[in-house]
Amino acid sequence: MAKELFAIFGNPVSHSKSPLMHNLSFQGLNYDACYARYQLQDGEKLKHTFFSLGLKGINITVPHKEHAYTACDVLDPFAQKVGAVNTIVEKEGKLYGYNTDAPGFLKAISEFSHIKTVLFLGAGGTAQSTSSILRDEGYEVTLLNRSAGRLERYKKEGFETYTFDDFIPKPYDLVINMTSAGLEDDSLPAPKEILDAVIPQAKACVDVIYGKETPFLKLAKSYNKPTKDGSDMLLYQGIIAFEYFTDHLFEFDEIEAHMKKAFIL
Ligand code: NDP
Numbered sequence: 001m002a003k004e005l006f007a008i009f010g011n012p013v014s015h016s017k018s019p020l021m022h023n024l025s026f027q028g029l030n031y032d033a034c035y036a037r038y039q040l041q042d043g044e045k046l047k048h049t050f051f052s053l054g055l056k057g058i059n060i061t062v063p064h065k066e067h068a069y070t071a072c073d074v075l076d077p078f079a080q081k082v083g084a085v086n087t088i089v090e091k092e093g094k095l096y097g098y099n100t101d102a103p104g105f106l107k108a109i110s111e112f113s114h115i116k117t118v119l120f121l122g123a124g125g126t127a128q129s130t131s132s133i134l135r136d137e138g139y140e141v142t143l144l145n146r147s148a149g150r151l152e153r154y155k156k157e158g159f160e161t162y163t164f165d166d167f168i169p170k171p172y173d174l175v176i177n178m179t180s181a182g183l184e185d186d187s188l189p190a191p192k193e194i195l196d197a198v199i200p201q202a203k204a205c206v207d208v209i210y211g212k213e214t215p216f217l218k219l220a221k222s223y224n225k226p227t228k229d230g231s232d233m234l235l236y237q238g239i240i241a242f243e244y245f246t247d248h249l250f251e252f253d254e255i256e257a258h259m260k261k262a263f264i265l
Contacts, residue, residue, distance in 0.1 A: 002026075002034035005054060006245060009040040009068075010061035018059050021238045021262040022245075028258030029250055043067030047095065050088070057089040057245045059238075065125060072097030082129040087241040098244055101126060102133035104237030105208070108228070112204045115173040116140060119198060121189040121216075122178035123150040123161070126208060130178065131159065142172065144190060146179075164190060169197035175220075177207040182214030189216055199223050210234055235260055 008018040014037070022035035033056070040049060043064040050058060050071075060068040068085035069075070073094040079085050085097035105126075109115070118134060120127050123145040131141045131154065142160040144167055145151050151161040162168075175198050181189040188195060195216070199205060205220035210230035220227045239255045 003032040004034075004056040004245075006033060006035040006057045006059075007038045007053070007055055008035075008059045008061060009038050009046060009049070009064055011039055011041055011063065013037045013039045013061065016061065017234065017262055018061075018238060021235070021259045022242060024261050025242055025255050025258040028261075029246075029254065031246060031249075033245075040064060047071040050090070050095070055090065057087070057241075059241055060086050060088065062125075068097060071095060078102065078129075078133070082132050084125060084129050086237065087244055089244050096244075098241070099129050100237040100240040100244070101233070102129035103240055104235075105130045105233045106133050106137060107236045108230075108232035109174065109176075109206060111228075112174060112206075112226070115203065117172045118142070118174045118176060119144060119172035119202075120176055120178045121145075122181075123154060124178065124180075127178040128153075135159075144194070146190075164194065167194060169194060171201040172198055173203045175199060175202045175205045177205075177209065177214065177216040180209070182207070182212075182216055183209050186215055188219065192219075195219055199225060204228075208233060231263055235263065 008016050016037055019035045019037050026033045046067050065084040065086055069083055072085060074096045076098045079097050079099040082099055084099055087098040087100050089096045117140045120131060120143045123143045134141050143154050144162045148163050154161050177189045179189040181187045199220055200223050204226040206228050207214050207217050208230040217227050238259055239252055242255050
């Protein structure tokens with residue numbers, strides 16, 4: 001049996017690429033560990049399940065990132081600030097929580113230069129951590145969401161926020177689909193008139209959905225904009241999680257060399 005056991009907790013979890021990504025890296029780096037998937041129904045049972053399975057670390061996906069946050073004994077300052085944890089490591093019986101989605105996303109968009117203003121389409125859980133890290137890095141983030149409810153917390157934090165009804169289009173360097181529109185359907189994340197007004201003025205367009213060309217990315221390509229999907233975000237959050245799992249024993253680049261094979265298999 002492997003020395004250390006890791007897993008992804010989520011519901012659903014069968015589609016997750018994380019077991020393949022991490023197992024390829026453990027294998028390639030000769031690190032004695034194994035990574036499984038676990039469908040966790042009840043987020044309240046996260047801590048109990050973690051210890052009863054004898055795990056060393058986990059990633060957490062939808063819908064348990066807030067439960068993961070409350071289950072931790074020690075929080076990394078950024079995870080504490082954004083209230084969402086997607087990586088937990090056990091050390092001497094205590095659970096340490098981190099958020100690697102946001103730095104993974106930041107690295108994924110770093111290939112686009114001269115970006116200052118960013119329009120987020122969507123204001124859900126992923127937007128929460130990524131908007132925060134982008135603002136910390138000096139980007140100006142505006143949020144446009146279908147409904148008003150989720151915008152409240154952003155408004156309180158001083159972000160510029162709009163719904164489809166009160167949005168007045170202006171130029172944004174980067175337009176990002178942070179919604180689940182296009183994930184399992186063919187819908188755009190905002191009315192086409194709005195997208196037709198902001199996309200032509202953007203330097204690039206990004207979707208956090210991966211593994212398919214969404215209607216949003218199709219539309220952006222029709223305007224000849226540089227685009228990227230969510231694959232790099234997924235890869236980079238995984239590499240940063242792996243660094244925590246293995247206590248920074250390996251360099252980012254050497255982990256990447258193995259983990260990225262999960263995207264060509
Ligand atoms: P949430 O459920 O927290 O938020 C969903 C957001 O999408 C809300 O703002 C919601 O608006 C909006 N939305 C949903 N459907 C539509 C629609 N048809 N039209 C317009 N807006 C819509 O989801 P998450 O933030 O957790 O996830 C968002 C996306 O990010 C998902 O597609 C997920 O797969 C992806 N993701 C990718 C990762 C990666 O590594 N690449 C990592 C994590 C997430 P409203 O408030 O009006 O309901």
